[in-house]
Amino acid sequence: MYISYLKELVKKVEKTRPRRLYQDFPRMAPHECREVVKKFHPDYLENGFQTLKAGGNKGDRVPCELAELLEAHSRIEHIEIDLEKIAYDMDVLIIGGGGAGAAAALASQKEGAKVLLVTKLRFGDANTIMAQGGIQAADKENDSPALHYLDVMGGGHFTNIPELVYTLVNDAPMIIKWLEDLGAMLDKADDGTMLTIHGGGTSRKRMHSARDYTGTEIMRTLRDETLNRGINVLEFCPAVELLLDEEGKAAGSVLFNLETEEYLIVRAKTVILATGGSGRLHFQGFPTTNHYGATGDGLVMGYRAGARLAFMDTIQYHPTGVVFPSQIMGLLVTEKVRGLGATPLNIDGDQFVYHLEIRDVESAAIIKECSYKKKGISTPDGTTGVWLDSPLIELLHGEGTIERQLPAMLRQFARFGINIRKEPILVYPTLHYQNGGLLIDKYSRTSIENLYAAGENTGGIHGRNRLMGNSLLDILVFGRRAGFHAAQKSKEIKLKKLTLEHVCQFRRQLEQNGLETESISPLLFPSYNHHETVRSLKCN
Amino acid sequence: MTKVPLVDIYIMGKKYKVPASLTVMNAMEYAGFQLKRGCGCRAGFCGACAIVYRTAGNYELKVGLACQTKVEANMFLAQIPYSPPLKGTYDINTLTPTASSIALYYPEIYRCIGCGSCTKVCPQNINVMHYIAHAQRGEIAQCATESFDCIMCGLCASRCPVHIVQYHVTILARRLYSKHLLPQASHLKRRVMEIKEGKYEAELRQLMKLSSDELRIIYNSRDIEE
Ligand SMILES: Cc1cc2nc3c(=O)[nH]c(=O)nc-3n(C[C@H](O)[C@H](O)[C@H](O)COP(=O)(O)OP(=O)(O)OC[C@H]3O[C@@H](n4cnc5c(N)ncnc54)[C@H](O)[C@@H]3O)c2cc1C
Numbered sequence: 001m002y003i004s005y006l007k008e009l010v011k012k013v014e015k016t017r018p019r020r021l022y023q024d025f026p027r028m029a030p031h032e033c034r035e036v037v038k039k040f041h042p043d044y045l046e047n048g049f050q051t052l053k054a055g056g057n058k059g060d061r062v063p064c065e066l067a068e069l070l071e072a073h074s075r076i077e078h079i080e081i082d083l084e085k086i087a088y089d090m091d092v093l094i095i096g097g098g099g100a101g102a103a104a105a106l107a108s109q110k111e112g113a114k115v116l117l118v119t120k121l122r123f124g125d126a127n128t129i130m131a132q133g134g135i136q137a138a139d140k141e142n143d144s145p146a147l148h149y150l151d152v153m154g155g156g157h158f159t160n161i162p163e164l165v166y167t168l169v170n171d172a173p174m175i176i177k178w179l180e181d182l183g184a185m186l187d188k189a190d191d192g193t194m195l196t197i198h199g200g201g202t203s204r205k206r207m208h209s210a211r212d213y214t215g216t217e218i219m220r221t222l223r224d225e226t227l228n229r230g231i232n233v234l235e236f237c238p239a240v241e242l243l244l245d246e247e248g249k250a251a252g253s254v255l256f257n258l259e260t261e262e263y264l265i266v267r268a269k270t271v272i273l274a275t276g277g278s279g280r281l282h283f284q285g286f287p288t289t290n291h292y293g294a295t296g297d298g299l300v301m302g303y304r305a306g307a308r309l310a311f312m313d314t315i316q317y318h319p320t321g322v323v324f325p326s327q328i329m330g331l332l333v334t335e336k337v338r339g340l341g342a343t344p345l346n347i348d349g350d351q352f353v354y355h356l357e358i359r360d361v362e363s364a365a366i367i368k369e370c371s372y373k374k375k376g377i378s379t380p381d382g383t384t385g386v387w388l389d390s391p392l393i394e395l396l397h398g399e400g401t402i403e404r405q406l407p408a409m410l411r412q413f414a415r416f417g418i419n420i421r422k423e424p425i426l427v428y429p430t431l432h433y434q435n436g437g438l439l440i441d442k443y444s445r446t447s448i449e450n451l452y453a454a455g456e457n458t459g460g461i462h463g464r465n466r467l468m469g470n471s472l473l474d475i476l477v478f479g480r481r482a483g484f485h486a487a488q489k490s491k492e493i494k495l496k497k498l499t500l501e502h503v504c505q506f507r508r509q510l511e512q513n514g515l516e517t518e519s520i521s522p523l524l525f526p527s528y529n530h531h532e533t534v535r536s537l538k539c540n
Numbered sequence: 541m542t543k544v545p546l547v548d549i550y551i552m553g554k555k556y557k558v559p560a561s562l563t564v565m566n567a568m569e570y571a572g573f574q575l576k577r578g579c580g581c582r583a584g585f586c587g588a589c590a591i592v593y594r595t596a597g598n599y600e601l602k603v604g605l606a607c608q609t610k611v612e613a614n615m616f617l618a619q620i621p622y623s624p625p626l627k628g629t630y631d632i633n634t635l636t637p638t639a640s641s642i643a644l645y646y647p648e649i650y651r652c653i654g655c656g657s658c659t660k661v662c663p664q665n666i667n668v669m670h671y672i673a674h675a676q677r678g679e680i681a682q683c684a685t686e687s688f689d690c691i692m693c694g695l696c697a698s699r700c701p702v703h704i705v706q707y708h709v710t711i712l713a714r715r716l717y718s719k720h721l722l723p724q725a726s727h728l729k730r731r732v733m734e735i736k737e738g739k740y741e742a743e744l745r746q747l748m749k750l751s752s753d754e755l756r757i758i759y760n761s762r763d764i765e766e
C-alpha cells in the first residue's frame with residue numbers, strides 16, 4: 001500500500017498517462033548511450049574496484065568485495081584433511097545444482113559417465129529458478145542465428161569472444177527443442193508456434209517464456225529429469241576447494257557437510273564448476289536479485305587452482321529492482337514488464353529514457369535521473385527510485401494481460417497491497433548478474449586441464465554486458481557441452497594422487513606480494529544480522 | 541527515515557525483538573540466525589522456506605513461506621527444513637498422457653477426501669484440490685495449466701490427511717501435457733534442421749571475421765521488428 005505522499009505522486013503519473021499512451025519516446029543515439037554509461041554506471045566508479053595482487057589475473061581490476069575473497073585464506077588452511085580417505089570416486093564431479101549443473105549432469109550421464117552433482121543448498125535453489133522473463137533463440141521465420149549473433153555482440157559492446165557467441169546462437173534452437181522434448185511447458189499458440197516477444201536489445205521477437213516462471217519451469221523440469229535418471233545428488237554439501245593431481249590437473253574437490261561440519265573428499269576424473277553468480281557479495285552496497293547462495297565460490301576455488309578469469313570488472317545492474325516496499329527491496333521486476341510496454345517515469349510523471357535500452361544504458365539513465373537530475377522519488381526508507389508505469393500494459397494489450405503474463409509479479413506486489421494493474425511501481429537498479437567469470441572455450445574448458453565450467457560463473461560469452469534471455473540460454477548450451485566433453489575426457493584419464501599444494505602455493509604468492517588479510521573464502525553464505533540492519537533490510 | 545516499531549516474536553520458543561516491518565526470514569537473520577536450510581531464492585520462487593507458526597491466543601496452526609510472510613507480534617514459529625521425498629521415477633517419453641500414467645506413480649490421488657486443506661495453505665493461491673480432481677479424471681491439460689504457478693514448497697503435502705504429494709503429481713502432469721498433448725513447434729524443428737545442414741554457417745563465419753568497428757556499423761543499422 002502506498003502511503004499518502006506517494007499516493008499524491010501516483011496522481012501525477014495518472015495525469016500524464018493519457019498523453020504518454022501513444023507517444024513514442026526516442027531511443028538514445030549510440031554516442032549518448034556510451035556517455036551515460038561512462039558517467040553513471042557503477043562499473044565506472046573507480047573506488048568500487050581494486051587490482052589483484054597474485055594469480056593468473058594479477059594486475060586486473062575486479063570489484064573490491066570479490067578481490068577480498070579471491071585473496072582470502074582458504075577455509076581449510078589449518079585443518080587436517082586426509083586426502084587418501086576418499087568418500088566418492090567418480091568420473092565426473094559437477095559442483096552446483098542450478099540450471100548449468102543439471103544440464104551438465106544429464107549430458108554427462110548420457111555419455112555413460114558416473115556422475116555426482118553436489119550443491120550448497122537444495123538441488124534447484126539457484127538463480128536459475130528465479131529467472132522470470134525468458135530465453136532467447138532465433139527459431140522464427142524472420143530471424144536467424146546471424147541476427148542473434150549481432151544482437152549478442154552489440155549488447156556486449158563488441159567485446160564478447162566471437163567463438164563463444166557463435167556457439168551460443170548456433171546451439172540455441174537445439175536447446176529450445178531439447179526443452180520441448182523434455183516436456184517443459186513453454187508458452188505456445190494453439191498450433192504449437194512458440195510465443196515470443198522482444199527483450200532489451202533484441203532486433204527480433206525471440207524471447208521464449210513460460211509465463212513469468214521461465215527459469216522455474218526449466219529448473220523443475222531438469223531437476224525432475226535428473227532425479228528420474230537416478231543421478232547422484234548431494235545437497236547441503238558445498239565444495240570449498242578444488243583438488244588437483246600432481247601434474248596440476250583438476251582431480252576432485254573437498255566438500256563441507258553443512259550439518260555435521262565434516263570435510264569429504266571427492267575424487268573425479270573431470271570436474272565442472274557451475275556455482276553461478278555473486279550477487280550476494282553486494283558490490284558497492286547494492287541490493288541484489290540473486291539467490292542466497294550466490295557468493296562467487298566457484299570463482300574463488302577456480303582462481304586458487306590457477307584458472308583464468310575474464311571480464312570480472314563488469315557487473316550487470318538490472319535497471320528495475322524493487323525499492324518499495326522494503327520487504328521486497330532488490331527483488332527483480334522482470335524486463336518482460338517493460339517488454340509489454342511499461343515505461344520508467346520521474347517524479348513529475350515524465351518519461352526520461354526509452355524503456356527498452358540495453359541494461360547498462362537503462363540502469364545508468366535511471367541512476368542519472370535520481371542522482372544528477374534529482375528527479376527521483378524518495379521512499380520512506382530513505383532510498384530513491386523512479387516509477388515504472390505498469391498500468392500501461394493493460395491499456396496497450398487489454399484487460400487480463402498482467403494476470404496471464406505476469407502472475408508472479410502481480411502476486412508479489414499484491415502481498416503488500418499494491419495492485420500493479422492499476423498502480424505504478426517504484427524501482428531502482430539492482431545487482432543482478434555477473435557478466436564475467438572463469439574463461440572458457442567452446443568446449444567449456446577452463447585454462448586448467450580437466451576443469452570445465454558452465455553458467456554464470458564463466459566469462460566471455462556476453463562480453464561486458466549480457467542481454468536478457470541469453471543467460472538461461474548459455475547455462476544450457478554450455479552446461480550440456482561441459483557435461484558432454486567432461487564425460488568424453490574422463491574416459492581417457494587414469495586417476496592419480498590428489499593434492500592441495502596449489503592452495504598453499506597461492507597463499508605464499510600473496511604473502512610475497514605483501515598481502516595481509518583475515519578474510520576466509522569461499523564465503524558460502526552472506527550474513528545479515530542486526531549489526532547490519534540497514535544492509536539486511538536492503539538485501540531481500 | 542521513519543522509525544519502525546519493534547515486536548516480540550518467538551523462534552522455536554525463544555523470544556526476540558524485531559522490527560515489525562520485516563519478513564520472517566529477515567527477522568530470523570536480524571535476530572542473529574545464520575540460515576543454512578530453509579532459505580533459497582528469498583523471493584517466493586524456490587519453495588525452500590516453509591514455516592509453521594501460531595500467534596498467541598489463536599488456536600489456528602498456520603503455515604507459510606518465510607520470505608513472503610510478514611512477522612506479527614507474538615508469533616511462535618519454526619522452519620520446516622525438509623520434506624521426506626516420495627517421487628516416482630519415470631521415463632517421460634514412454635508414458636501416455638492419461639490418468640493411468642499418474643495413477644501408476646501416485647495412486648494416492650484417488651484417496652482424496654475433498655477436505656481442501658491443500659488449497660487453503662497454498663501460498664501461491666492455487667486451487668490444489670481442484671487440480672488433483674483434474675488429475676483423477678485424466679484432464680491432464682487442466683491439471684497442468686491450473687498447477688503451473690506451483691513452486692513445490694511442499695506445504696500442501698504437509699497438510700494432506702491422505703498423504704498425496706501434490707507437487708510431484710503436477711510436474712508429471714505438466715511434462716505429460718507439454719510433451720504429449722501440446723503440438724510441437726514446426727518452425728523450431730525446421731530451424732534445427734537448417735542449422736544442422738549448415739544453412740547459416742557462411743553468414744556467421746563472415747560476421748565473426750569482422751572488426752568491432754565493422755560490426756558496429758551493421759549493428760547500428762540493423763532493422764528492428766515492430
Ligand atoms: C531474479 C533473476 C531473474 C533472472 N531472469 C533471467 C531471464 O529472464 N532470462 C535469462 O536468460 N536469465 C535470467 N537471469 C539470469 C539467469 O537466471 C542466471 O544467470 C542463470 O540461471 C545462472 O545459472 P547457473 O546454473 O550458472 O547458476 P545458478 O542457477 O545460480 O546455480 C548455481 C548453483 O550452485 C550452487 N553453489 C554455489 N556455491 C556452491 C559451492 N561452493 N558448492 C556447491 N554448490 C554451490 C548454488 O547453490 C546453486 O545451486 C535471472 C537471474 C535472476 C537472479
Ligand code: FES
Nearest residue numbers: 580581582587607
Ligand atoms: S526462499 Fe525461495 S520461496 Fe522463500
